[in-house]
Amino acid sequence: MKPYLYLLGLKKLAKKLKGNEVVHVGIRPYGFHAGNVLSLVVYPYLLCRETEKNHKKAKFRFKISINDYEQDFLDGPNYRKYPFNIYPKNSSFQFMPDEMGCCKDVVDHWQPIFEKNILNIKKTFPNITIDFVRNSSLKNKYYFKLLLLETLRNPDEQAKIFTKYSGKKVLKSPIQYAGIICPKCRRAHGKTTAHSSDRIIWECNECGFKKIDKYEAYNYWWYHKAMLTARLKILKVQVAMSGGDHYSEGDYNIRRKFMRKYFRNFKEPVMLFCPTLVAKDGQKMSKSCNNSEYADIKKLIEVAETNFGDEIKIYDSLIKKIKNEKEYNCIF
16 A cells, blocks of 8 residues: 555545545644645545546545644754654643633634634535544543553654654653643643553652542643554544645654554555645744744645645745634635
8 A cells, every 4th residue: 555645646546535435634723824724624625626526426524633632842852853752842732721812722722713614615515524523532432542551651662663664863762652741730741650541650740749540530642643543543534634744754654553563453544645835934834933824725725736746835825814813714
């Protein structure tokens, strides 16, 4: 099995699909810039359209997972040079305050914005379904719990996979890909020791709080690469759609190795990678890099439907000026 890459890959895949597959796309709940729109709106829209060009009704079941268990920001010895020696700067998105102050947390702020914009696809393709799933809601699902506990106990095993398939150097320490969020101060800095699902010990480096309790008693942060494997299994995903930066990081082979290592009889989903959206500064667009822009969705679709490369570069006519992100509505 090979990955389906960019527009040519999308066209090839659309010829093979029935049109009713479960399609997964994930997003960090921290902004909805043009790069997010490319993978969460533009490429799902184009997949539906290409499918119907092949005389099949688009009835896809889209699962949009909201990564509220992901780290709020990356920290580590040098997280750009050593991206697999990382940990949360403060906490998970689940407990990150809303910067605008209008919602309880950043997830409650951004999820309605995602929903309003992504659901516009249904105006053109009314037979598809779109469900939004917070990762935290999967915590007690069997496969989620199984792999999260394995990540807590044996992070070195996952580091070996990252080293082999990413081409990146991994330092011997720190190696940690999941941990508890302190029940008292909501910070991620501390020591998690998972003896069993019934006896997990938390010792907080921030407030000194200590606790011994069952798996279900805690909230967690979890690095997205391992967490994706659990989501794909639980949601019975048949097509995994991701940004092109994941392909360049080796995620195609990393994911396949995780699936085979941790879950037997895992029917691997096909993987479609859309282009990386490049900001004006020449870097991948990212809110954390302060180079993000909102997209004029109609014009971005027009560019994407003729771009067969691995990158799409933003330029002025593709940008939509927005003063308040809650007003953003990519009607097309």
